[in-house]
Amino acid sequence: MRIPALATALTLVLASPAVAQTIAPILTTPDARDPHSYARPAEARVTHVALDLAADFDTHVIRGIATLDILAKPGAKLVLDDNGLKIVTITDANGNGKPLAYEVGAVDKIHGAPLTVTLNGADKIRIAYASSPDAKALQWLTPAQTAGKKQPFLFSQGEAILNRSWIPTQDSPGIRQTWEAKIAVPKQLTAVMSGLATAKPTCVADRCTFQYKMDKPVAPYLIALAVGDIAFKSTGPRTGIWAEPATLPKAAYEFGELEKFVAAAEGLYGPYRWGRYDVLVLPPSFPFGGMENPTLTFATPTAIAGDRSLVSLIAHELAHSWSGNLVTNATWDDFWLNEGFTSYFENRIMEALYGKRRADMEADLAWTDMMAAVKEAGGPAAKDTQLHLDLDAARDPDDGMTQIAYDKGASFLRTIEKQVGRARWDAYLRSYFDRHAFQPQTSAGFLADLKSKLLTPAEAKTIGVDTWVYSPGIPANAVHVTSAAFPAVDAAAKAYAAGGPLSGVPGKATTQEITRFLSQLPRTLPAERLKALDAAFGWNMTGNAEIRFAWLQLALANHYAPADASAEQFLTSQGRRKFVAPLFQQLMDSGDWGHTLAMDIYGKARAGYHAVTQVTVDRITGWKLMN
Template structure:
C-alpha cells in the first residue's frame, strides 16, 4: 500500500501493512479516548452471537495491537459495553479499567498490555446500544421477522465494538456472526463462504482485508433476499420490497462504470445496496461493499437515484480517503457531493445535474441561515468542535454543499481537465489513508495550483473562514426560471391549471420551495386537489409540500404529516418537520407532541437524539 507523506504531515506507521496515523495537531481526534501514537488497533476480529430476545450482541473481539516500544497500555473506546474479561492470546488475564465517561463519547477502556500484541475482550453490547436498532416484526416492511442493523457514523460503533473508534485509526477486520436460522446476516465486507447452519442458528463469516475507518464496520440481520443487477452489483432488501428496490436501483453497474470513468478503479470488489426498513436514519450510509439505503429513495421512477450516486462516490471520498477527525467532515461529504453531481451529469446529462446543483445551492443558503448567519463559526468547512460537542453537530449541509461549491469553484478556475487529473491522482496517492484540511490544501497547492491561483480562489479562506466566499460558483438550472415564474404567478392568484404538470421531481421541489410561506388555505387546497401531494410516495416532494402546508396550518396536512413522520425515520425529513411544528405555538406543539410520542419508539437513536435536543432547546 502506498504511503506518500506530505512534509507538513508526519505520520506514524507502526506496522508495514498498517494504515498510517497522522501525527499533526490538526489530526488529533477529541472525540476518541484513544492514544494511537502510543498504541493503536490495526485489526479487529469479531465472533458474536445476535440475541434477538435480549437485544444484545455478545461474544469476543480479538484486537491486533501495534505499540511503540515501552508503551504499556492501549486505550480503547467503550460506550456502555458489558466487559466480561480481557486476556492475551494465550488466555492470561490482562488488567483493565473503564474510566469516567460521558453520554456522548462513552468511556476509555484502558488495557495493560504486559507485552501482548493481541488482546481478547469478552463482552456484550447493551440493549440500548446507540449504534444498534433492534426492530420488531411490526417495524419492518415484511411484518413477519425481526430486524437488526447498525449505524456507526460518527462515533456510535463503540457501543458494539470495543476498539479505537476514530476515523483516523483505520483497521482491517473479520467477523463471525451467529444469527437465528430464519434470518440472514450481511456485512460491509466480503462474504467468506456460505452460511453454516445447525438447528435453529446459522453462522456467517465476513472479512475486510483493507484498512477502513472503524465507523464503516456495519452489520444487518433480517429477512432479506438478494437480486443481482450485474456481475459485481446487486440489491439486498426484504422480500416484499425487493422488486421495487431492484427496479429503482437496477442500474448500479452503470453508476460504477461512470464513477470509474471519472476518478479511477473501484477498489472494493462488489458494490451492493441493502435497502433497510424505514427507520434507517439517513438517506444512505456508504459502508464499503454494501451501501445501506433508505426506502424513502424509492419513488418508482428513479428520480431520487442521486442518493446512490452519492453513496457510491463515497467509495473514493470518505472510504478510500477519509477525514482524520470529524472536524474535517467536509473532506468526506463535500468531495462526495461534488463527485455525486459529476456521476449524475455523466449518466443523465448536464440539465439534470444542473437542477440538482441549483437545489443544493438553495440548501446551502438555508444551512448558513440555520447556523446563525455567514459569520457563524459553524459555517466553516474545517470546524473546531471541542470535546463538549457531539460530532453530529458538524454534520450539516454546510459540509456537503459548501464543500461541493468550493471544489466546483476550483474546477472553474483551473479547468475541468486539470481538475479531474488532479483528483484521480489524489485518490490514488492517498488511498486507504486519513486526511486533514491542512493536508489537502498542501497537496492542492503542491500538485495542482499554479502561482497565484490559490490566492485567486482563496482556498484557505474557503476552508478556515465562515460564510460562503463571493467567488462561489453557482450552477444555475435553465429549467428553473420557468418554474420560478409559475410559482410567482400562482402565488399572485393565478390558476392552478397554469402550474406545469409533467415535470421532474427537482422542478416540483423547486416550485414548492419558491412559494411564499404564507398562503391562504384555498390556494393550498387547489394544489392538493390537483397534485395530491399529501399522499405522494415521492419523499422529497412530500417533504417540501409538508413544509409549506404545515407552515400555513393547512388541516389536511396534519394526517399526512403523521403518516409521513411515523412511517419513516430519515433524519433529513423528520428533524426539520418537528422543528417547524415546535416553532408554531400551541397548535404545532400539540401536534408534534402527539406524533412524536407515537413515532419515537420506531426511530434510530441518531434521529431520536436530534429531535430530543431540538425540542429541549426550544423549551
C-alpha cells in the same frame, strides 16, 4: 475531558518499521488530533479486528469475542473507546490466555469511556463482551416495524462515534483497521456486513453463522451489520440489491442501473477498489438517506419513488467509495473532506448518466440548501459555516454534519474546477485518490497537496483556498450552478401565488422541478389555493418522499388542516432525519397548535426512530425534559 494529541506519533513511526507502514504521515500533525476518541495511537493502536459474535433478538444484545491485533511501544497500555460495553474478560490471545488487567474510566455522555488495557507485551488480545440493550449504534426492530411484518430486524449505524457501543476498538476515523467477522443469527434470518462474504452460511439447530472479511484498512465507523428477512437480486456482475422480500421488486427496479453508476464513477476518478458494490434497502427507521459502508451501501426506502428520480442518493453513496472510504477525514473537524468531495462527485456522476440539465437542477437545489444551512447556523459570520470545524470534546461530532460540509464543500471544488478547467481538475482528483488511497486526510493536508500538485501560487490566491476552508460564510467567488429549467418554474410559482390557474403548475414535471415550485410558493397562501393543489396533484399523500416533504413544509406553514394527518402518517412511517427534524422544528415554531401536534406525533413515532434521530428530535421538542 482531555484526550492526548497524536503529535508524538512520529516517534513511534521512526522507532518501528512495521508501524511506519501502518501509521499515515498525516497522523503526525497536530490537526489530526481527535478530540472524540480516547485512543492514544502514538503509543498503541489497533490494526485488525476479528469478531466472533451472536445476535440475541430476545435481549437485544450482541455478545461474543473481539480479537484485536495491536502495534505498541514497549510497555505501552492500549486505550480503546467504550460506550456501554459489558466486559467479561480480556486475555492475551497469543496462546497463553493469561488475563490482562483493564480499567473502564469515567463515563462521558457523548464519548462513553476509555477502556485501558495493560498489555504486558501482548500484541494480540481477546475481549469477551456484550453490548447493552440500548447500544446507540444498534436498532432492534420488531416485526411490526418492518416491511414484511413477520420477522424482527437489526441494523447498525456507526457514524460518527457509535460503533464503540458494540465493538471494542479505537473508534477514530484516522485509525484505519482491517477486520473479519463471524455472526450467528436465528436460522430464519440473513446477516450481511460491509465486507465480502468468505464462506457460505453454516447452520446448526436454530442458528446460522455468516462470515465476512474486509482486507483493506477502513475507518472503524464503516464496520456495519444488518440482520433480517432479506433477499438478494443481482443487477450485474459486481452489483446487486438486498431488501426485505416485500420491498425487493421495487428496490431492484429503482436501483437497477448500479453497474452503469459504477462504470460512470470509474470513468471519472479511477478503478473501484472494493470488489462488490451492493445496496441494502433498510426498513424506514434508518436515520439517513444512505450510509456508504464499503461493499454495501445502506439506503433508505424513502429514495424509492418509482421513477428513478431520487437515485442521486445512490450516486452519492457510491462516490464515497473514493471520497470518505478510500480517503477519509482524519477527524470529524474535517467532515467536509468526506461529504464535500462526495457531493461534487455525485453531481458529476449524475451529469455523466442523466445529462447536464438534471445535474444542474440538483446542483441549484443544493445551493438553496446551502444558503438555508448558513442561515440556520447563525449567518455567514457563524464559525460552524467554516469547512474546517472546531468540534472540541464538549460537542457531539454530529453537530458538524450539516449541509455546510456537503454543499459548501462541493461549491469549493466547483470553484477550483472553474479556475483550472475540468481537464486539469479531473486529472488532479484522480491522482489525489490514487496517492492517498486507504489513508486519512486533514484540511491542511489537502490544501498542501492542492498547492503542491495542482495550483500555482497565483491560482491559489485567486481562489482563496485558505479562506474557503478556514473562514466562515460563502466566499463571493463561489460558483453557483443555475438551472435553465428553474426560471420557468419560479415564474409558475409566482403566477399561482398571485391567483393564476392550475394549468400553469408543473404537476407532471420532474421531482426537482416540483420541489422547486413548492419551495418558491409563499408561506402564507390561502387555504383554497392549497386545497386546489392537493386535489389536482395528491401531494398530501404522494409516495415521493422529497415532494411530500416539500409539500408538508408549505402546508404546515399555512396551518392547512388536511396536512395534519399527512404529517402524522409521514413522520410515523419513516425516521430519515433529513425529513423528520425540519418538520418537527417547523411545528415547534408554530405556536400552540404546532407544539401540540408535534408532541402528539412524536409520542407515537419516537420508539420507531433510530437513536441518531431521537437525539436530534429530543433536542428540538424538549422531550426528555417533559417525560
